[in-house]
Amino acid sequence: MIYEIQQLNYRYPSSDRMILCDIDMSVSGGEILTILGKNGAGKSTLLMCMLRLLKPASGKIMLDGSNINDLSERDIAKTVGYVPQIHIPSFPFSVLEFVMMGTASGLGFFEKPSKREREISYQALEALGIDSLSDKPYTNISGGERQKATIARAIVSKPQVILFDEPTAHLDYGSQLLVLKTIKELSEKGFSIVITTHNPDHALLLGGQSALMSSEGSLVVGKTDDILTQESLSRIYDTDIRLEYIDTLCRKACIYSNL
Amino acid sequence: MKRPLMLILLFIILLVLAFIMAMCMGKYSVTPLDSLRIIFSKTENIPEMSINVVLGLRLPRILASMLIGAALSVSGTVYQSVFRNPLVSPDYLGVTGGATVGAAAAILLSMGTIYISLFAFIGGIGAMMLTMLIPVLLRNNANVMLVMAGIIVGAAMSSILGFLKYIADSDSQLASIVYWTMGSFSYISMSDLLVAVPIILIPILFLMSISYQIDILSIGEDEAKTLGVNVTLVRTLVLLSATLITACSVCLAGTIGWVGLIIPHLGRLLVGPSTKRLIPLAAVTGALFLLIVDTVTRTISTTEMPVSILTGALGVPFYCWLLYKQRKELI
Numbered sequence: 006m007i008y009e010i011q012q013l014n015y016r017y018p019s020s021d022r023m024i025l026c027d028i029d030m031s032v033s034g035g036e037i038l039t040i041l042g043k044n045g046a047g048k049s050t051l052l053m054c055m056l057r058l059l060k061p062a063s064g065k066i067m068l069d070g071s072n073i074n075d076l077s078e079r080d081i082a083k084t085v086g087y088v089p090q091i092h093i094p095s096f097p098f099s100v101l102e103f104v105m106m107g108t109a110s111g112l113g114f115f116e117k118p119s120k121r122e123r124e125i126s127y128q129a130l131e132a133l134g135i136d137s138l139s140d141k142p143y144t145n146i147s148g149g150e151r152q153k154a155t156i157a158r159a160i161v162s163k164p165q166v167i168l169f170d171e172p173t174a175h176l177d178y179g180s181q182l183l184v185l186k187t188i189k190e191l192s193e194k195g196f197s198i199v200i201t202t203h204n205p206d207h208a209l210l211l212g213g214q215s216a217l218m219s220s221e222g223s224l225v226v227g228k229t230d231d232i233l234t235q236e237s238l239s240r241i242y243d244t245d246i247r248l249e250y251i252d253t254l255c256r257k258a259c260i261y262s263n264l
Numbered sequence: 265m266k267r268p269l270m271l272i273l274l275f276i277i278l279l280v281l282a283f284i285m286a287m288c289m290g291k292y293s294v295t296p297l298d299s300l301r302i303i304f305s306k307t308e309n310i311p312e313m314s315i316n317v318v319l320g321l322r323l324p325r326i327l328a329s330m331l332i333g334a335a336l337s338v339s340g341t342v343y344q345s346v347f348r349n350p351l352v353s354p355d356y357l358g359v360t361g362g363a364t365v366g367a368a369a370a371i372l373l374s375m376g377t378i379y380i381s382l383f384a385f386i387g388g389i390g391a392m393m394l395t396m397l398i399p400v401l402l403r404n405n406a407n408v409m410l411v412m413a414g415i416i417v418g419a420a421m422s423s424i425l426g427f428l429k430y431i432a433d434s435d436s437q438l439a440s441i442v443y444w445t446m447g448s449f450s451y452i453s454m455s456d457l458l459v460a461v462p463i464i465l466i467p468i469l470f471l472m473s474i475s476y477q478i479d480i481l482s483i484g485e486d487e488a489k490t491l492g493v494n495v496t497l498v499r500t501l502v503l504l505s506a507t508l509i510t511a512c513s514v515c516l517a518g519t520i521g522w523v524g525l526i527i528p529h530l531g532r533l534l535v536g537p538s539t540k541r542l543i544p545l546a547a548v549t550g551a552l553f554l555l556i557v558d559t560v561t562r563t564i565s566t567t568e569m570p571v572s573i574l575t576g577a578l579g580v581p582f583y584c585w586l587l588y589k590q591r592k593e594l595i
Contacts, residue, residue, distance in 0.1 A: 058486050067382045082492030089490075094483050095348040096537035106480050108490030117540060163494075 007166045007197050008032040008055060013064030015054055015222075024050050025050075026222035028064070032166060036189070037198045038186075039208035039229065042218030043242060048201040049090075052168050055199070056087055068093040069165060080192035086159030086196075089153055091175050097142035100154050104129055107161035121162075129157040133187060146191060149180030156187060161178035163228070179213070185210055205259040207237055207248070217241050233259070268535040268545065275548040279330070279518075282552055286559040288324050291566075292317050293558055314373040324450040329558035331552035332513040333523060335464045337550025338543055339513075340524025341531065342471055345482040345539055346502050347407060350532070354510040354524040355416040357503065361421030362391020363514040368441045369429040377451060380444070388511030391417050396503070405496065408483065433486040447518035448572030449558050456516060463512045467505035468547060475539040476501060482537065521572050522579030523550055529586050 008031060015025040022165040024047040031039055042048050053059040055066060057073050069084050084260040086107070091139055094103075101123070118126075133153045138146055143154060150226040152172055159167050169188065175180040185207055192198050192213070202208065208215045216231040217237055225232060237260065238246045245262040287299035294302075296316045301308060301503035302318045323421065339354040355361065364385020370380040399405055425441075432438040471478070477498045479487045485495050513520070527550040528542065535541040554571075557578065561569045 053486075056490050058489060076488055077496050079492040082490060087487075087490040089487060092484075096345070096482055096532070098483075099580060100478075102536075103483075104489055106483065107474065108479050112476070114477065115473050158491075174575055184499075201351070225431065 010065040011065045014062045024222050028224045030226050032197050035195050037192045037211050037213030039214045040201045045220045047222050079110045084165050086164035088155045088159050088169045090170050097144040099140050100143050101139040103143040104157045105156035126161050128162045132158050169200040196228050268541040270540045271360045272545050279552045282555050289563050307346045316490045324454045325456050328449050328452040329554045333550040333554030335509045335513045336524040336548040337527035337546040338468050340419045341505050341528040341546045342456050342502050345478050357395040358391040358417035359388045359507050359510045359517050361418045363388035365421050366422050367444050384515035385511050392507045447520040447572045449517050464509050467509050471505050491534050
């Protein structure tokens with residue numbers, strides 16, 4: 006088991022509203038878990054707790070057998086890769102330099118990346134098909150390319166699990182699919198994946214496990230086919246949503262019933 | 265050879281040339297060859313006057329301007345990286361304001377120059393500690409909190425300075441305070457420098473040694489944490505080192521504006537944002553910049569001009585040019 010979360014509660018300091026409420030969840034090796042939920046339901050908050058960027062009010066998070074509170078930043082970084090939502094950093098590091106930062110957890114406090122780290126990072130760029138961008142400033146590439154660079158940065162440290170915070174947000178229709186494909190491939194290579202998304206269809210495409218987060222902050226987890234039903238999705242999003250089996254595609258698809 | 269290394273080498277050569285020229289220039293001119301011979305103690309057949317001018321007057325202030333140029337530039341560079349804001353300068357956390365208050369207090373108490381420097385140093389470090397304390401008291405470790413704390417402390421310091429100026433004797437003390445805040449290298453002695461060199465160079469070397477941690481921090485605090493960086497530790501070490509450097513510069517030469525803001529900018533245009541290359545380049549170009557500025561201020565007129573007037577006058581067009589170059593990246 007990579008992650009084991011027990012009775013996790015979170016509320017923001019100086020607020021009474023529980024964002025996460027008694028969450029029990031686990032992620033095992035090589036598994037994909039897609040978390041769906043309304044805006045503000047607490048999907049990103051859950052990821053933040055799993056990265057120890059936020060401190061839960063109560064509950065326990067076990068990472069690869071140890072309590073996450075007993076680990077150092079480096080220990081966590083070695084086990085967990087993180088792909089945050091797209092943003093533009095303040096300084097124009099080159100794509101290669103940016104990806105190379107993923108190797109930091111393996112370096113000493115005074116150490117700087119050497120040829121070896123450079124090679125690993127370049128290989129990660131090649132694996133994602135963006136090696137031609139290696140010298141370009143990270144600030145000057147497209148959103149999809151930037152997302153791939155961030156994924157490359159997450160895989161260079163060879164983590165066991167990668168957390169994606171809305172990896173398809175701000176991407177065009179085609180780039181969204183490319184990023185999903187990349188995520189699926191990573192899962193096939195053995196990485197465990199946890200991803201948050203606003204599109205239930207992405208959960209269907211990725212398969213594996215899914216989790217539905219209600220507005221009250223509780224979480225229902227299970228196999229995607231069991232969890233994602235017309236009723237559960239309509240309830241979560243407060244909208245009339247259809248799950249239709251498309252014969253020509255041989256898969257279920259999620260669509261709005263109508264305006 | 266790689267471009268960044270070439271550039272650093274080029275600026276070192278320019279710095280050496282500027283150093284030799286600065287030795288020769290002034291009201292009493294000395295030939296380049298003579299000035300070099302004086303520095304290397306080959307003083308046969310050289311007039312006593314030349315030796316006194318070069319060793320007694322020019323060498324300390326030339327070394328001081330180079331040291332302080334490097335200090336302010338490196339400190340500006342790391343402040344900008346840590347705060348992820350290219351518009352930040354070394355006095356961001358109230359260091360300069362605190363140092364000025366310290367110096368003004370010492371002037372009011374009619375203390376000697378050593379005490380003015382000492383009070384400035386204590387004031388600078390004190391102001392910075394106060395700034396760092398506010399986020400701790402409010403239990404919020406965010407960058408914005410630190411910035412707001414810096415603004416609060418800066419405002420408090422300028423208010424205290426205003427009061428000190430108000431009660432100062434307008435004939436002598438007020439003028440000293442004003443002159444001090446405009447910055448000057450004229451009163452720096454060789455013995456001051458001997459104290460200042462380790463206080464400035466050791467933190468610079470330390471910052472270079474942790475440059476990769478600084479780079480990752482400059483991407484963003486949360487991301488840096490997820491990449492395995494101990495953000496609180498690195499940020500505290502960087503801010504302490506940079507503040508030590510700044511406070512030491514301010515107490516040697518008063519407040520000198522613009523250098524810590526412009527030089528890191530120029531460096532980033534030349535070698536990119538990686539502090540591994542940026543810190544050495546900023547040190548060398550900053551030293552060159554202030555050496556040139558100081559040489560101009562002491563040769564341009566018969567009465568010496570405060571340094572800040574010229575750094576400001578050069579800084580404005582230079583900054584306009586930088587903004588013009590980067591206009592497409594600023595939204």
